[in-house]
Amino acid sequence: MSYLACCTKKLKYYKPLKKKKMSVLVYLENWDGKFKKSSFELVSYAHSIAENNGGSTIAISIGEVENSELEKLAQYGASKVLTVSGETFKNLDSSAYAQAIASAAQANACSVVVLGHNNTGKGIAPRVAVKLKAGFVGGATDLPKSYDPMVIRKNVFNGKAIGYQQINSDNKVITLMQNSYKIIENATDFNSEAFDVSAESKTRVNSVNKVTDKLLLTDAEVVVSGGRGMKSADNWGPLEELAQVLGAATACSRPVSDEGWRGHEEHVGQTGKIIAPDLYIALGISGAIQHIAGVSSSKVIVAVNNDPEAPVFESADYGIVGDLRLVLPKLVEEAKAFKANN
Amino acid sequence: MSNPMKTVFHPLKFKNMKILVCISNVPDTTTKIKLSGDKKSVDMTGVQWVINPWDELALTRAMELKEKSGGKIEKVTAITVGDKICEPILRKALAVGADNAVRIDAVASDDYYVAAQMAEYVKKESFDMIFAGIESSDYNGSAVGSMLSEFLDIPSISSVSNVDFEGDSFVMKRTIDGGSETVDAALPMVAVVQKGIAIDPRIPAMRGIMMARKKPLSVEAPVDIEATSEFIEFEMPQPKPPVKMVDAENVGELFSLLHEEAKVL
Amino acid sequence: MNFEYSEEQIMIQQAARDYAQRELIKDVTERDEKAEFPTEHIKNLAELGFLGMLVGEEWDGGGMDTVSYVLAMEEISKVDASASVVMSVNNSLVCYGLEKYGTDAQREKYLKPLARGEKIGAFLLSEPEAGSDATKQRTTAVDKGDHYLINGTKNWITNANSASTYLVIAHTHPEKGHRGINAFIVEKDTPGITLGPHENKMGMRSSDTHSVMFTDVIVPKENRIGEDGFGFKFAMKTLEGGRIGIASQALGLASGALERALQYSLERKAFGTEIFNHQSLAFKLSDMAVKVENARNLCIKAAWLKDQGLPYGTASAMAKQYAADIAMEVTTEAVQIHGGYGYVKEYHVERLMREAKLTQIYEGTSEVQKIIISRSLLK
Numbered sequence: 001m002s003y004l005a006c007c008t009k010k011l012k013y014y015k016p017l018k019k020k021k022m023s024v025l026v027y028l029e030n031w032d033g034k035f036k037k038s039s040f041e042l043v044s045y046a047h048s049i050a051e052n053n054g055g056s057t058i059a060i061s062i063g064e065v066e067n068s069e070l071e072k073l074a075q076y077g078a079s080k081v082l083t084v085s086g087e088t089f090k091n092l093d094s095s096a097y098a099q100a101i102a103s104a105a106q107a108n109a110c111s112v113v114v115l116g117h118n119n120t121g122k123g124i125a126p127r128v129a130v131k132l133k134a135g136f137v138g139g140a141t142d143l144p145k146s147y148d149p150m151v152i153r154k155n156v157f158n159g160k161a162i163g164y165q166q167i168n169s170d171n172k173v174i175t176l177m178q179n180s181y182k183i184i185e186n187a188t189d190f191n192s193e194a195f196d197v198s199a200e201s202k203t204r205v206n207s208v209n210k211v212t213d214k215l216l217l218t219d220a221e222v223v224v225s226g227g228r229g230m231k232s233a234d235n236w237g238p239l240e241e242l243a244q245v246l247g248a249a250t251a252c253s254r255p256v257s258d259e260g261w262r263g264h265e266e267h268v269g270q271t272g273k274i275i276a277p278d279l280y281i282a283l284g285i286s287g288a289i290q291h292i293a294g295v296s297s298s299k300v301i302v303a304v305n306n307d308p309e310a311p312v313f314e315s316a317d318y319g320i321v322g323d324l325r326l327v328l329p330k331l332v333e334e335a336k337a338f339k340a341n342n
Numbered sequence: 343m344s345n346p347m348k349t350v351f352h353p354l355k356f357k358n359m360k361i362l363v364c365i366s367n368v369p370d371t372t373t374k375i376k377l378s379g380d381k382k383s384v385d386m387t388g389v390q391w392v393i394n395p396w397d398e399l400a401l402t403r404a405m406e407l408k409e410k411s412g413g414k415i416e417k418v419t420a421i422t423v424g425d426k427i428c429e430p431i432l433r434k435a436l437a438v439g440a441d442n443a444v445r446i447d448a449v450a451s452d453d454y455y456v457a458a459q460m461a462e463y464v465k466k467e468s469f470d471m472i473f474a475g476i477e478s479s480d481y482n483g484s485a486v487g488s489m490l491s492e493f494l495d496i497p498s499i500s501s502v503s504n505v506d507f508e509g510d511s512f513v514m515k516r517t518i519d520g521g522s523e524t525v526d527a528a529l530p531m532v533a534v535v536q537k538g539i540a541i542d543p544r545i546p547a548m549r550g551i552m553m554a555r556k557k558p559l560s561v562e563a564p565v566d567i568e569a570t571s572e573f574i575e576f577e578m579p580q581p582k583p584p585v586k587m588v589d590a591e592n593v594g595e596l597f598s599l600l601h602e603e604a605k606v607l
Numbered sequence: 608m609n610f611e612y613s614e615e616q617i618m619i620q621q622a623a624r625d626y627a628q629r630e631l632i633k634d635v636t637e638r639d640e641k642a643e644f645p646t647e648h649i650k651n652l653a654e655l656g657f658l659g660m661l662v663g664e665e666w667d668g669g670g671m672d673t674v675s676y677v678l679a680m681e682e683i684s685k686v687d688a689s690a691s692v693v694m695s696v697n698n699s700l701v702c703y704g705l706e707k708y709g710t711d712a713q714r715e716k717y718l719k720p721l722a723r724g725e726k727i728g729a730f731l732l733s734e735p736e737a738g739s740d741a742t743k744q745r746t747t748a749v750d751k752g753d754h755y756l757i758n759g760t761k762n763w764i765t766n767a768n769s770a771s772t773y774l775v776i777a778h779t780h781p782e783k784g785h786r787g788i789n790a791f792i793v794e795k796d797t798p799g800i801t802l803g804p805h806e807n808k809m810g811m812r813s814s815d816t817h818s819v820m821f822t823d824v825i826v827p828k829e830n831r832i833g834e835d836g837f838g839f840k841f842a843m844k845t846l847e848g849g850r851i852g853i854a855s856q857a858l859g860l861a862s863g864a865l866e867r868a869l870q871y872s873l874e875r876k877a878f879g880t881e882i883f884n885h886q887s888l889a890f891k892l893s894d895m896a897v898k899v900e901n902a903r904n905l906c907i908k909a910a911w912l913k914d915q916g917l918p919y920g921t922a923s924a925m926a927k928q929y930a931a932d933i934a935m936e937v938t939t940e941a942v943q944i945h946g947g948y949g950y951v952k953e954y955h956v957e958r959l960m961r962e963a964k965l966t967q968i969y970e971g972t973s974e975v976q977k978i979i980i981s982r983s984l985l986k
Contacts, residue, residue, distance in 0.1 A: 123500030322590030548656025
């Protein structure tokens with residue numbers, strides 16, 4: 001059989017799947033000109049989608065960010081980095097930022113736009129979606145299950161169930177839940193380009209009130225938290241020491257902040273902060289549903305409680321049953337030993 | 343430094359202000375979630391419907407603002423997209439103090455659809471301030487408020503933890519990492535509000551429940567718009583494997599496990 | 608026949624539930640222990656309109672129906688029976704009595720503030736020697752021409768201290784027997800009225816109960832309710848409505864105890880599984896559920912009859928007797944289900960059990976209810 005005949009014969013039986021090419025635009029927020037671990041997770045996520053669909057990964061950064069910082073994005077697969085700056089973009093104005101991102105997506109033929117599912121992302125992404133007439137998935141927890149059509153996994157009913165949302169439009173906007181995707185190195189050449197966009201800002205920031213001395217609870221990878229089982233505000237010394245040794249932020253349950261033993265900014269739970277650290281250590285916390293709701297996205301939960309029936313052990317990965325007065329000092333000691341050897 | 347936005351913020355005539363509160367119908371948060379046999383939907387039989395908790399706080403705040411405005415805020419309207427099953431929550435909104443309620447007669451398919459429907463209504467009426475809860479406790483959609491603002495081409499401020507008015511303008515606090523910013527925007531605008539916007543949802547008084555009977559609840563026809571997404575499948579989360587207990591006498595083992603097994607330290 | 612509640616009734620039930628589960632729960636154990644009156648809560652309940660919810664709108668009341676009242680009383684009683692007894696006495700006894708039998712002048716002066724919850728009322732019938740046998744009134748109200756002079760002692764009076772408006776039953780013409788008894792509106796701060804010490808009660812400790820002594824207390828003629836000699840009938844008629852309030856209170860104690868016992872049984876593990884999965888326990892809960900359902904049906908039916916303007920005296924007696932008796936059974940069983948935890952204050956059920964006992968005694972003991980019910984069988 002001639003070569004051509006072979007090829008034709010092959011074509012009859014093996015119809016190659018024609019996947020639509022999808023390029024992804026990923027928006028990176030910066031904090032005082034710096035990126036965080038979550039930023040690189042986003043680029044990795046965007047890159048995975050683009051790679052699976054024969055497209056490119058383009059990053060967009062708004063605000064004043066140094067080249068040395070922007071370069072980092074290329075490490076994770078961003079083949080082009082668009083920068084937007086100007087007076088209009090000095091402060092977060094959801095409309096102006098959405099305008100910039102939507103225009104960049106259109107200008108660069110990106111049918112998928114990815115942002116982080118945080119305060120900023122939640123404000124901008126839906127506006128981008130409307131501008132692009134795009135289907136929107138808020139809080140994706142994984143890579144799309146399928147691409148044609150695009151089906152994405154997310155939590156529903158406050159985490160009581162998992163839903164698969166299908167986007168039916170050509171354009172797609174996704175916000176990725178914190179701690180949902182790993183960082184994957186995919187070094188590529190750094191290539192940045194200023195992106196001009198005209199937009200109006202109708203939002204005015206009058207003052208900023210930041211608490212910058214303590215390690216941010218929402219950023220911390222390790223969190224040490226105390227509950228009513230700590231018995232009194234006076235017992236927090238060893239807990240703070242443990243946190244310090246582990247480089248962790250401190251948190252507490254609602255009864256503790258209600259009693260005034262710790263400040264309200266430390267309260268994690270349904271009515272407080274929702275966090276997703278790598279490691280959450282719960283000391284003397286019974287594990288009421290409202291508290292667990294605030295920490296259930298943590299990678300690993302360790303619980304210490306003197307009641308073996310405490311509900312917290314149903315949500316924990318590791319547990320110790322014992323009296324905190326005896327166990328906590330041991331934890332501090334072992335933490336120090338661990339850090340010395342590692 | 344001159345304010346480049348000076349021209350946009352003309353002095354507000356803070357009177358006859360109208361606030362719109364977007365509310366959605368969700369199952370009571372203590373409901374046990376069951377999936378339908380084919381896993382394509384969530385089984386809603388016997389569900390107790392309530393106002394989405396974030397929206398309820400938004401409504402409470404709107405009422406507090408109206409009450410302290412000395413008449414400058416004239417009207418609070420509650421709106422929802424849904425079928426007849428959504429009317430009880432609108433009547434609760436009226437009982438809590440809203441002046442009128444609107445139901446757009448269509449099944450809420452996705453955030454895009456809901457926002458587009460509401461936008462059509464807002465274009466017919468006019469509102470100075472629109473409140474929407476940042477998330478809904480059913481499908482955890484977080485887009486309606488911001489999408490609505492884009493459909494209307496008006497400013498939106500998200501993660502708003504506080505709304506008040508100072509003199510003749512609305513002043514808001516929005517949450518940022520590590521703190522908050524005090525912001526305002528040109529009206530009309532959408533404030534996408536989060537917990538903290540009001541301390542507790544308002545309980546309707548007998549008087550309010552009585553008056554709710556007499557307040558207007560209008561039903562509007564939907565416009566022809568297509569949703570851009572849909573939920574096709576659900577599943578229950580994997581049960582967590584049982585906790586691994588570490589002996590209180592051997593605390594060091596915990597750190598080995600966290601380092602070698604869990605790889606978080 | 609429709610067993611469904613209206614949307615409005617559900618809204619009222621939900622409002623009562625929200626206030627009870629969110630606010631009353633916060634300090635109920637503390638107030639019970641210290642026997643502290645829930646002043647702030649009563650003010651809040653007044654503002655929400657619960658204290659005058661049955662009174663017609665024309666007298667500044669809530670204009671609500673009795674079914675809504677049963678639902679609201681149930682929800683409040685699940686958490687705080689002391690608060691609900693204030694609500695019951697105010698609504699079902701004092702406000703009802705004034706609204707139905709008072710003159711316009713009396714209603715204008717006394718009913719309106721009570722309906723608005725600005726003032727609280729108390730109902731003074733019981734005496735040291737006259738409890739179940741209410742005809743043996745020893746307190747006298749002598750007709751002095753242009754006023755009445757009241758002397759005597761009343762005891763077990765709920766709201767004695769917090770109330771400003773008293774409805775007092777006293778004997779004007781002893782020779783006429785019970786047909787010589789009158790009912791009077793007496794302002795608490797009238798000279799000659801003194802309160803005995805706060806009773807140290809087994810339950811409902813947060814509600815204020817005192818004996819009240821009358822020494823030459825002057826009551827204006829126009830404060831007599833109804834015709835001369837109407838007092839006993841007034842008391843009996845008013846108590847008919849009061850029974851619905853207390854029946855609902857007992858219902859709330861029982862259903863609240865059931866809710867807690869159920870939740871506990873789903874969390875507590877023994878012998879390898881949640882205790883709910885042990886049939887002996889599931890059967891206990893089943894019995895409790897049927898009793899609560901029966902009690903609720905009796906309360907709602909009595910309420911419905913009253914709303915329809917139909918005779919409801921027997922129905923309310925049945926509701927009160929049954930609800931109180933099963934409340935005692937259900938709360939006791941709830942403590943049992945909780946095991947050791949049921950015996951400590953933190954878990955609430957022991958308080959519900961102590962409170963249930965009173966519902967079998969006051970506003971007509973279970974035995975008195977049975978007299979009423981058995982007599983009705985003869986009709």
